[in-house]
Amino acid sequence: MPNNRTLILRSRPEGMVKVEDFEVVDRPMPTPKDGEILVQNYYASLDPGLRKMLGATDGYWIPTPLGEPMATNTVGKVLESRHPDYKPGDLVTGTAYLQEYTAYAPGPMTWKVDPASRLSLSNSLGILGATGLTAYVGLLEVGRPLKGESVLVSGAAGAVGSAVGQMAKIKGCRVVGLAGGPEKCRRLIEEFGFDGAIDYKGKTREQLTAEIRALCPQGVDVYFENVGGIQLDAALACMNWGGRIPVCGLISEYNQTIDAEPMVNLFSIVGKVLRVEGFLSFTFKDIFPCALREIEEWILSGKLVYREHIADGIEAAPATFITLFTGQNDGKTVVKLADPTQI
Amino acid sequence: MPNNRTLILRSRPEGMVKVEDFEVVDRPMPTPKDGEILVQNYYASLDPGLRKMLGATDGYWIPTPLGEPMATNTVGKVLESRHPDYKPGDLVTGTAYLQEYTAYAPGPMTWKVDPASRLSLSNSLGILGATGLTAYVGLLEVGRPLKGESVLVSGAAGAVGSAVGQMAKIKGCRVVGLAGGPEKCRRLIEEFGFDGAIDYKGKTREQLTAEIRALCPQGVDVYFENVGGIQLDAALACMNWGGRIPVCGLISEYNQTIDAEPMVNLFSIVGKVLRVEGFLSFTFKDIFPCALREIEEWILSGKLVYREHIADGIEAAPATFITLFTGQNDGKTVVKLADPTQI
Numbered sequence: 001m002p003n004n005r006t007l008i009l010r011s012r013p014e015g016m017v018k019v020e021d022f023e024v025v026d027r028p029m030p031t032p033k034d035g036e037i038l039v040q041n042y043y044a045s046l047d048p049g050l051r052k053m054l055g056a057t058d059g060y061w062i063p064t065p066l067g068e069p070m071a072t073n074t075v076g077k078v079l080e081s082r083h084p085d086y087k088p089g090d091l092v093t094g095t096a097y098l099q100e101y102t103a104y105a106p107g108p109m110t111w112k113v114d115p116a117s118r119l120s121l122s123n124s125l126g127i128l129g130a131t132g133l134t135a136y137v138g139l140l141e142v143g144r145p146l147k148g149e150s151v152l153v154s155g156a157a158g159a160v161g162s163a164v165g166q167m168a169k170i171k172g173c174r175v176v177g178l179a180g181g182p183e184k185c186r187r188l189i190e191e192f193g194f195d196g197a198i199d200y201k202g203k204t205r206e207q208l209t210a211e212i213r214a215l216c217p218q219g220v221d222v223y224f225e226n227v228g229g230i231q232l233d234a235a236l237a238c239m240n241w242g243g244r245i246p247v248c249g250l251i252s253e254y255n256q257t258i259d260a261e262p263m264v265n266l267f268s269i270v271g272k273v274l275r276v277e278g279f280l281s282f283t284f285k286d287i288f289p290c291a292l293r294e295i296e297e298w299i300l301s302g303k304l305v306y307r308e309h310i311a312d313g314i315e316a317a318p319a320t321f322i323t324l325f326t327g328q329n330d331g332k333t334v335v336k337l338a339d340p341t342q343i
Numbered sequence: 344m345p346n347n348r349t350l351i352l353r354s355r356p357e358g359m360v361k362v363e364d365f366e367v368v369d370r371p372m373p374t375p376k377d378g379e380i381l382v383q384n385y386y387a388s389l390d391p392g393l394r395k396m397l398g399a400t401d402g403y404w405i406p407t408p409l410g411e412p413m414a415t416n417t418v419g420k421v422l423e424s425r426h427p428d429y430k431p432g433d434l435v436t437g438t439a440y441l442q443e444y445t446a447y448a449p450g451p452m453t454w455k456v457d458p459a460s461r462l463s464l465s466n467s468l469g470i471l472g473a474t475g476l477t478a479y480v481g482l483l484e485v486g487r488p489l490k491g492e493s494v495l496v497s498g499a500a501g502a503v504g505s506a507v508g509q510m511a512k513i514k515g516c517r518v519v520g521l522a523g524g525p526e527k528c529r530r531l532i533e534e535f536g537f538d539g540a541i542d543y544k545g546k547t548r549e550q551l552t553a554e555i556r557a558l559c560p561q562g563v564d565v566y567f568e569n570v571g572g573i574q575l576d577a578a579l580a581c582m583n584w585g586g587r588i589p590v591c592g593l594i595s596e597y598n599q600t601i602d603a604e605p606m607v608n609l610f611s612i613v614g615k616v617l618r619v620e621g622f623l624s625f626t627f628k629d630i631f632p633c634a635l636r637e638i639e640e641w642i643l644s645g646k647l648v649y650r651e652h653i654a655d656g657i658e659a660a661p662a663t664f665i666t667l668f669t670g671q672n673d674g675k676t677v678v679k680l681a682d683p684t685q686i
Contacts, residue, residue, distance in 0.1 A: 262603035
């Protein structure tokens with residue numbers, strides 16, 4: 001019986017998550033129950049949002065128990081199936097654990113991956129999975145930009161943010177991104193085709209507001225929010241009447257390592273009749289097949305480019321996870337657990 | 344030619360507004376231009392939201408110029424009309440100035456008042472005007488509570504808040520209000536029929552959160568927001584998945600006399616897929632006739648009670664305006680400029 005190397009939570013992180021909060025251990029090979037599938041995981045996704053599940057006091061998600069593995073999306077191959085819709089050999093993406101083999105019941109975010117796709121399997125965790133779908137539904141279904149409107153994106157060099165900006169360009173919008181550091185800002189313009197880029201690092205709320213106004217002289221119609229904090233507050237000051245703020249994440253708050261500043265521009269929500277709306281992509285599951293086809297077409301026609309960072313092996317997962325909060329990551333981050341071409 | 348006593352802004356208030364920021368002066372009787380009506384104002388409305396227009400730096404409303412009158416809603420009689428839809432003798436409510444006579448062009452919030460109504464004319468500024476319509480569209484069109492859901496209201500003893508709570512009861516919801524002081528809380532229960540009342544004074548965010556949870560054991564589905572600050576933050580912690588937060592006002596922020604605290608529960612917007620939505624009632628103008636009929640029926644059948652505070656004379660306006668921010672006001676506050684029964 002093979003080993004089943006598994007990343008478990010050893011201690012609850014306080015503030016910034018540390019490598020020592022995790023440990024790789026061997027777990028027994030799971031046995032699928034009725035309705036479940038046993039999956040060999042090839043790739044596992046690392047997302048900033050996973051940080052929330054490591055905390056002890058969370059009212060709406062079940063926190064990861066100490067000594068247990070982190071839940072995350074994986075893509076892999078069905079080895080054994082006790083579910084009528086899946087058979088051994090199917091390629092499948094869904095919510096599993098950060099481990100080599102997981103038995104799980106297919107849920108709303110589980111689906112089969114087309115083995116004939118011309119794109120790499122790992123993309124099912126990124127641009128052709130939760131990342132691309134989050135950008136797609138958040139921008140197009142929640143933000144609903146019209147041609148000619150201005151779209152501002154925070155976390156713009158990240159996996160979701162860079163896809164949002166390019167989709168907004170495809171829809172004929174003016175697009176400005178907020179990112180950390182000159183290299184990421186250069187990339188927004190040169191690689192992702194943004195109309196403008198703002199380096200938020202070391203800036204005050206007032207400086208950010210002035211820079212957004214300068215780059216969005218007609219005001220901001222849609223602000224796609226990944227970050228929170230003073231970036232959100234500055235964006236509120238620049239919104240147009242009737243503006244929309246899809247809230248995808250508030251990454252600046254997850255580790256609570258810096259003192260948050262009070263918001264001073266919340267009144268814009270009333271005065272400019274804004275809609276600030278959280279969303280989770282799976283509530284839009286009905287449009288996934290159509291959205292995935294459209295995203296794949298954009299990629300194959302060169303309209304949508306993306307970066308992927310593949311960490312090699314489960315041991316690399318904790319240090320790689322931390323890069324999501326320090327800004328050292330580069331594109332959609334996944335951990336490779338097995339090589340699909342070798343199996 | 345009669346005098347036209349007018350309340351003008353003498354100085355821009357810093358922090359809490361002061362009586363000395365205003366002055367009553369005589370202005371010439373206005374002459375209506377083409378498309379305008381000349382109105383003798385019987386009552387003028389005092390609303391917390393007017394405070395925003397007294398500041399100098401406001402991106403979305405035109406601030407009141409120094410030496411000029413405050414714009415507000417009035418109800419009065421048309422003396423002269425150069426607009427095809429109005430004739431002398433019509434009773435009319437609309438946005439005018441805080442003065443005895445105003446010439447203005449009827450806008451989206453201008454309409455004729457039924458002279459046969461069994462309710463007092465001053466109500467056109469309150470429960471049968473902006474106050475009642477704000478409560479109606481904010482709760483029913485933006486918040487959309489379902490029967491059996493829990494509705495939390497801040498500023499619940501105020502003119503809008505008390506109407507919101509009663510309308511939510513009419514729709515079959517559990518209703519809890521936040522108000523300042525035991526007397527207002529008593530009134531929420533005994534006079535307005537709320538299921539629970541929380542006195543926010545002197546409470547921390549954590550205390551408010553615990554009290555909301557105790558009174559809304561099933562969580563909060565709709566939070567009708569008038570106040571902001573830690574009341575908003577505590578409510579965010581108590582919202583149910585898919586909750587809605589119509590943002591009517593953020594009265595705690597208008598004078599910025601207290602240090603705002605950082606928000607710690609904004610992530611609820613993502614994690615619980617909340618919709619936080621500002622609104623202005625006139626964007627729902629199509630439903631006003633229907634809404635006003637329904638509100639009048641609720642009043643006449645005793646299902647909807649309201650309080651009105653009438654300040655006598657334009658000289659009383661500044662001191663009465665200040666009571667809106669100190670919590671000394673009691674119900675919808677209007678200034679009587681002339682007695683309709685004497686004219």
